[in-house]
Amino acid sequence: MTCIHARAAASRLIGAAITLGLGAGAAHAADLVVAAYGGIWEQAFRQCYVSEFEKKTGKKVEVVLGTPTQWANQIAASSGKPPIDVVVNTIDGAYDAMKRGIVDKFDASKLPHLAEIDPKFTDIAKGYGSIVNYGGMGLAYNTKTVKNPPATWKDFVEGVKKGTYRAAIPHISYVSTQLTTLWMLNNLYGGTVDNIQPGLDVIKAMKDSGNLVFWKDPNEFLNLIKSGEIDIGMYWDGRAWSFADDGNPEISYYNPKPGSVINPTLVQKAKGSLDLAWDFIDIVLSPGPQACFGNIIQYGMSNTKVIYSPKVAPRITKMDEIVWPPFEAVPSRLGDWVERWNKQIGG
CATH class of the missing domain: 3.40.190.10 (Periplasmic binding protein-like II)
Structure with a gap:
């Protein structure tokens, strides 16, 4: 078993209580572990972000479901070898992760699309993440x-x-x-x-x-x-x-x-996680996948180049609102x- 595959398998053992609907084969095939919310959010997340990442890189993603507190505790207990690479977080969860020192500071050189994010959505995370979407x-x-x-x-x-x-x-x-x-x-x-x-x-x-x-x-x-x-x-x-x-x-x-x-959702990189996480985060921050997600969920997205469908565009809560x-x-x-x-x- 490769190191990456061992991490994926371990992540499911540690996070078994929060992982839903994933068989053993999925874990052994995973190159990256990402924590996200369930329901329609998970469906849109897989369709817009995971599929784009897998198509672009040829790597496999395991999506684990749960809560920010569960994810943070798993990362904090991992002794520098996090079972989760990327976390999609609430604002309070993001601040908690920053306070506990369990997320890496964003490296703009590894995130080309970070420059397209409205500064209000990046400033809030003080360099340790970015808002991806928000609901009003x-x-x-x-x-x-x-x-x-x-x-x-x-x-x-x-x-x-x-x-x-x-x-x-x-x-x-x-x-x-x-x-x-x-x-x-x-x-x-x-x-x-x-x-x-x-x-x-x-x-x-x-x-x-x-x-x-x-x-x-x-x-x-x-x-x-x-x-x-x-x-x-x-x-x-x-x-x-x-x-x-x-x-x-x-x-x-x-x-x-x-x-x-607004209630924003942020993306963060677990401290010490795989460099491959940067590629996934950049896709989450890019306009095409964000437009896909925003048109399904009908929430505002953070990339300034996102183009919504004619039906969804007038429904999005604008910055001045x-x-x-x-x-x-x-x-x-x-x-x-x-x-x-x-x-x-x-x-």
Whole structure:
């Protein structure tokens, strides 16, 4: 067994709990191990990135599924011989990996397409990765019941309190709520990262009106709006458009002013991983594969040369519609925010 094949086999033993649907033959044939998310994300990832890499290099990729915490722990425990070469990470997962020193700094000389990435999407990783794609948390609504959707977030809040419509927002237990919902509303109503009370007050007022419910899973929101239990609510742009395309043409989406908080996905190279990882990362950063991925997922992509299909292009959350939260300042405060939400707002 070659060194590369041994690493691939070991990666599956270490990560057996997170690897889904991969037989022994796949591991023994793998030249590179990449961690990614499941579902339609995995399907698009394989179609747009993995297939392009394998076609271009003749090498085989093993895709392992799981969570950023699982991947980080595996890399950290590997004594400089990581079982994973490339990680597709959340923003908090990326910062955790940087803090723990388990990812390599990007080498621009090995990533020709890095120069095509909007600087805002690379600066955020401080040289240790790059945003690949992002989803915006705006408003999805039923066009049959909401004839005049609120133009601003404050209009949305007032509409909920007055009973103009029934609405839903993500619960604090959902992975991105602290930033996309609580921080966003708190910032809008004059709060800071050290004073989250204005945001809590706004959410509590909407809840107390009796016109607001919380969703804890993305599919729960779709069930709520499909059944007519709600008319409008905070949701992801790409997911909303995919739902509309899937036989629900009455559903639409937009970003109220002053804009929507994004939840970015980053790509990083595990510290000490194979040099072949640079080739894979460069493909992930290149315009063709990114366009393929963006047109399937309907999320914004980071390469400035990406060309979306005529249907998808107007649906993408634009740069001037993005609200950038203080990603790095928030993680240390999340425990306090969750505790205060649970005490003041509950479920």
